[in-house]
Amino acid sequence: MTYDFSGKVALITGASGGIGRATALAFAGAGASVVVSDVNVAGGEETVGLIESAGGKAIFQACDVADADAVKALVKRAVDTYGRLDFGHNNAGVTHMAADEWDEAVWNRSVSINLDGVMHCMREEAAAMLANGGGAMVNTASINGFTGNAVQPGYVATKHGVIGLTRHGALKWARSNIRVNAVCPGVIETPMTDSVASSPEMRKVMEAMTPMGRMGQPEEVAHAVLWLCSDQASFVTGHPLVIDGGATVS
Template sequence: MLLRDKVALITGASTGIGAAAARLFAAEGASVVLAARSEDKIAALAAEIGGVAVVTDVASDEDCARAVSVAVERFGRLDVAFNNAGIGPDGVVLTDSTAWDTTLSVNLTGVAQCMRHEIRAMLSGGGGAIVNNASTAAFFGTAFASAYSAAKHGVIGLTKTAASEYGRHGIRVNAVNPGVIDTPQTGPWLSIPGERERAATWNALKRLASPSEVAEAALWLLSDRASFVTGAELAVDGGYTAIAPGVG
C-alpha cells in the first residue's frame, strides 16, 4: 500500500500507461482522479477502481486547473500527480507548423500547465510528489520526431527546474523515461510485420515493456520510499539507453 491515504491525479488516464497507473495506484491505497479526453473510457475505469473522472485536454489551461480543483474539492488535497498525457511522435519535418504546435501544446505546455496547478495545490497541502512522463527521446535526437523529441527534452528541463525550486517546500519532482512500450499508441507501428520483433532487439532485455512496468516505476517515485529522490530521470527502457547502438 505505497500510496495509502494519498490523493492522486493521473493525466492521460484513459488507456495504456495512464490506465495501468490508475489501477495500480488505486490498488496501492490512493484515491484516484482520472483525467483524459475520452469521457467514456475514464468513466468506465473510474467506476472500476472507485475513482473520479474528469474530462481533460491538457492543452487547455482551464481543463488542467479544473482537474486539480476536482481533486481538492472531492478529497481535500492533492498529494501526488502523474503527468502522463501525451501524443506520439509527429513524423514530420520542422516546417509543418501545425504538427509542431499540436505536439508541443500537449507534450510540453500541457505538462507545464498541469504542474503549475498541481504545485499550487501541494503548497497549500504541505508538500507532495510529481512524476512527469518523458521518453528516451529526451536523451538524444530522434529522426522523424522533431517536435516530439523537443517536447520531451523540455519536460526534463521542467522537471529539474521545478525540483530545484520546490524541494525546500516538500515537493519532489521526477521523470520516467519509457522506451518502446506495448500500448494502443504504439500499436499501429508494432502491428507492421517485423516491427515488433525489430523493436525488441533495441534494448538489453530483448523484449518490449508492458504499461504496468512504467506505472510501477512512477508509483515508486511518487511514494515515500523515494523520499530523497528529486530531479531524477528514471529510464524504463530495458537498457536501451545504456548500450551502444547495435551492441548486445
C-alpha cells in the same frame, strides 16, 4: 514492493489506457483515491470502472492539458472531491509520424500537449500540494528526452523540455516538501505504439530496439511512478528515471 497510500489522492492525466491507466490502477490498488483524466472520455470512464470494480475509489474528468483553464478546473475537482492532492502523474502526451516531419500543425500540437500541458499541470498541482504540506509529481518524458531520432522533431524537443521542467520544479519546490521527478520510458506496449507495431514484422523491429529483446509493459512504468511518489524515494528529486530495457546503454 507494496505501498500504502491510504488517505492520499493521486491525479493522473492521459489515463484512458497504457501507462496512465496502469498507474491509476496501481495507485488505487495501494489505497489512494484517484482522479482519472484524459480527452478520451470512454477510455477514462473505463479506467474508473476498472478501479471501482476492484474496490477502489476514482472519479473521471475530461481534460485537454493544453488548455490552462481546463487543467485548473481538473485540479480544483480533485481538491473539491477528496479534500487534497498528494500525487500528480503528468502523463498525457502525443507522438506523430507525419509525412512532413516539419509540419507546423504537428509541431504546435506536440508543444501544446507534451510541454505546455506538463507545465500547466505542474503549476496547478503545486498550488494544491503547497496547501496541504507537500506532495510528489512524476512527469512522463521519454528516452527521446536524452537521445534523438530522425523523424519526430516535435516529440524529441518536447521530451527534452519535460526533463528540463522536471529539474526546474525539483529546485523550485525542494524546500517546500514537493518532489518532482520524471520517468523516461523506452518502447512500451501501449495504444500509442500499437499502430506502429500492428504487423508482426514491425513488432519484431520494435522488440529488437532493446537489448532485452522485448517491449516493456505499462505496469513496469507504473511501478516506477509509485516508487518515486513513495517515502522510499524521499531523497529523490529532479531525477529522470530511464525505463527502457537497456536501449540507451548500447
